[in-house]
Amino acid sequence: MSGGTRARAGATRRLNADVGGSWEPRGVTDTTIPEATASAATQILRALVGRDDAVFHDGQLEAISAIVDERRRVLVVQRTGWGKSAVYFIASLMLRARGAGPTILISPLLALMRDQVEAASRAGVRAVSMSSANAHEWASIREQLAADEIDVLLVSPERLNNPEFRDTQLPELLARTGLVVVDEAHCISDWGHDFRPDYRRIASLISGLGTDIPVLATTATANERVVHDIEEQLGRSGILTIRGPLARASLRLGVLRLGNARERLAWLLQHLDELPGSGIIYTLTVAGAEDTSAALREAGIHAPAYTGKTDPDERERLEGALKRNEVKALVATSALGMGFDKPDLGFVVHLGAPSSPVAYYQQVGRAGRSSASADVLLLPGEEDRAIWEYFATVSMPDEERAQAVLGALGASPRSTVALESAVDLRRSRLELLLKVLDVDGAVRREQGGWVSTGQPWSYDGDRYSRIAAARSAEAQAMIDYERTEGCRMEFLQRQLDDSTAAPCGRCDNCAGIWFDATTDAAVQARAGAALDRVGADIAPRRQWPSGMASLGVDLKGRIPKEQQAAEGRVLARLSDLGWGGPLRELFAAAGPETTVTGPLLQACIRILSEWKWDARPQAVAFVPSRSRPRLSASLAEGIAEAGRLPLLGSLDLVRGGPAGQPGGNSAFRLSNVEGRFSAGSLEVPAGPVLLIDDFVDSGWTMTVCARELRLAGASAVLPLALAQKG
Incomplete structure (x- = not known):
């Protein structure tokens, strides 16, 4: 064809074998691509991948041309590994060659930014990021931007609302930017599985752009409803949406339903080394990641925990260790997700299911991006629904x-x-x-x-009700995925409204169970012992919350040392894999007459035997409860009898006892309990006192009761509770 190259929907030679089907352009008026664009883009692509025979996947060149030649707004919905980053890096270089300013790339995660900067350098793209992790470099970056020495600036959506950046730097950048890229664009939509409020302000940013500034939004996880929402927020008519097939031919999916956390951990201990290469073990909670990592470490398997609590520098170190295959796995929460790029990741195992098939597809998409085969196994847990219900409402006002x-x-x-x-x-x-x-x-x-x-x-109650209903439907779909007798990949594709959905021929339902579901009794015993650990720390409060005077409480600054509690212990967090389960059941059914006996009492006694205190307690007291009065009382009685310690009884409730409800922030929690307890009726010894409660949330009840006991003469107060939130 003279003057241009006609785009084709048929198969072309691809960079890897994990591509199939056809792409679905929406909003296409003319698919003729100028020869000069095709030639220049292909040359950059081959430099990017280091291969002289590399050609574009279906849809890539069309997206690049729409951005570079037509300055359009483009939405790309393609599976992980398709090459979305190649589109915006190549388009950025081509726009820069035509005199455009730098690209602004809005990216959600530090890990994703690091990988994108590394990928950009391979293509000759001068890319830098501005985030909380490199504040010391901001001044230098501003100088480079002023000198036009940067091709791509990566920023987080949160940074867009930093007052200094928003008011002084962003307007100038937007005035001369050549392209705006919104990566992981499903975060824009509160219908999406990973909605983030900071992303919503991107729509306002885009609406203020000039008509000649193209916009590219990319995601691998958006169903039709989320696609429409993103299209609306991109604004302007004539949006080009390119959707490709989402099947991952390299993934071998399976589900293994086991009875409890002990059996799931036992399976992992026995069979993790059988999984190919290195991979990721996902858990739903921080406690689950930490407990699993500890159990694997004791079994001689190097699988560090990676969570939202992990220090940023440590996260970077762990990501590098996984990429270099220096660990068998990382045991991670969703903190390790979007954008983490290890093309040869050999497996993904889930201990507990994500709350939707779309979220699950996003996480398993980390595996098998450049390899012919990768194993994906889901081990759902009985506690999954409760965890989903908590997180389903956390982002709703x-x-x-x-x-x-x-x-x-x-x-x-x-x-x-x-x-x-x-x-x-x-x-x-x-x-x-x-x-x-x-x-x-x-x-x-x-x-x-x-x-x-x-x-x-x-308050848009109707909208939030619809979103809540959608979340509930997604949760049920995840249960349906676990139980389906049909093809698992086809199920995931249909959840993403992929019209090319078809049986994969590889999953456990298509080809038969590919994993060994058995575990030895000895391994189960080892898993049980790992989960039977007791005693997490209760960190004492050292400082009163700010602003207490506005709540009518005359407390501020540091808590006097002679009024503080000592470091305490709790049997387990409710989210723990081991004792968390029995404790969740206990508190779900607890009533006025519920007592602590049997294994729970013996576990608490074990905590005392392992407690390295400076001085043995001389007496036991407990925190009174109006809703579960026998729970802490019976625990205190059992502890006192086992330790042959005097039982002082409960502290007195003053003015009716604590006001308000559990939860909330420190200031309100303290105001609810301050002045509500007294140790005046107790014969408090001039030595250490063991203080018993059933549940620790904010820690202020323990803090206030410990202060009362210290003021009554106790030389130290050692808190002990059954459970802690977390």
Whole structure:
């Protein structure tokens, strides 16, 4: 064809064998690609991958041409490993060659940014990131931008709302940018499995762009409803959407249903080394990751934990260790997800199922990107639903608390810490609510804190109800995936509205069970012993929360040392793999007459035998409870009898006892319990006292009761509780 290359939907020579089917362009008016574009793009592609025979996957060149030649807005929905990053790096270089300014790439995770910067350098793209991890480099980056020495600037969506960046740097960047890229664009949609409020403000940013600035949004995990939502937020008519087949021919899927956490851990201990290469073991909670990693370490298997609590430098080190196959696996929460790039990842195992098939597809997509085969196995847990229900509502605003935030804000900035004394929300949830209100235009982040914009805000209850219903349907679909007798890959494709869905011929339902489902009795015993560990630490409170005066409590600064509790112990966190299960059952059914006996009592006695205290306690006291009065009382009685210690009894309730409900932030929790307990009726010895409670949430009840015992003469107070939130 003279003057151009006609795009074809048929098969072409590809960079790897894990591609099939055809692509589905939407909004295409002319698929003729100029010869000069095709030639220049192919040359950059071959430099990027280091192969002189490399050609584009179906849809890649079409997306590049739409961006470079037509300056269009493009949405690419393609499976992991298809080459979405190649599209925006090649388009960036071509735009730069035509005199355009740098690309702004909005990327959600530090791990993803690191991989993208490395990939960019291989293509000759000068890419840098601005994030919390490299604040010391920001001044140098600003100088490079001013000198036009940067091709791609990677920023997080959170950084877009940093007051200094938003007000002083971003306007100048947007005025001369050549391309805006929104990576992992499903995060824009609150219908998506990984919605992030910070992403919603990207729609406002895009709406202010000039008509000649192209926009590219990419994702591997979006069903039709999420695609439509992203298209709407990209704005402007004539959006080109390119959807490809989502089947992963390299993945061998399977589900192994086992009875409990002990059996799942036993399977892992016995069969992990049989899985190919190195991989990822996903858990639903931080405690699950830490417990599993510890059990594997004791069995001589190097599989470190990687969670949201892992230090950023340590995360980078662990990612590198996995990429270099220096570990068998990382035991990770969803903190290790989008964008982590190890093309030869050999397996993904889930101990507990994600809350939707779409989220599951996203995580298993880490495996087998450049290899002919990779193993994917799901070991669902009986506790999965409870965990899903908690996370399903965490990003949805609460109307009452949202109005409380708006009522507490004015024209003068107020910090998040200061707001905690006005709104009964934990810090993480308060920050999330502020982001939602910010995106809705009701509040704005300024230097020094948050202000009200004065714009009216109304709670969209109907929308949030529909989202909650969608989350519930997704959870049921995950259960259906576990139980289906049909092809598992086809099931996942249909959940993503992939019209090319067809049986894979490889999964356990198509080709038969490919994994050994048995475990030896000795291994099960070892797993049971690993999960039978008792005694997590309770860190004592050392500082009163800020802003207590506004709640009518005259406490501030550091808690006097002579009034503090010592470091305590708790049998387990409710999310623990071992004792977490029995404790969840206990508290779910606990009533006024529920007592602690048998294995639970013996486990708590074991904690005492292992406790390395400075001085043995001389007596036992317990925290009174109106809802479960026999729980802590019976535990205190059993401990006192086993240790042959005097039982002082319970502290007295004053003014009716604690007010309010559990949960919320420190300021409100302290205000609910301060002045509500007294040790005045107890014969407190001038030595250490063991203080028993059934459940530790914020820790302020223990702190206040310990202070009362210290003021009554105890030289130390050693807290001990059955369970802790987490």
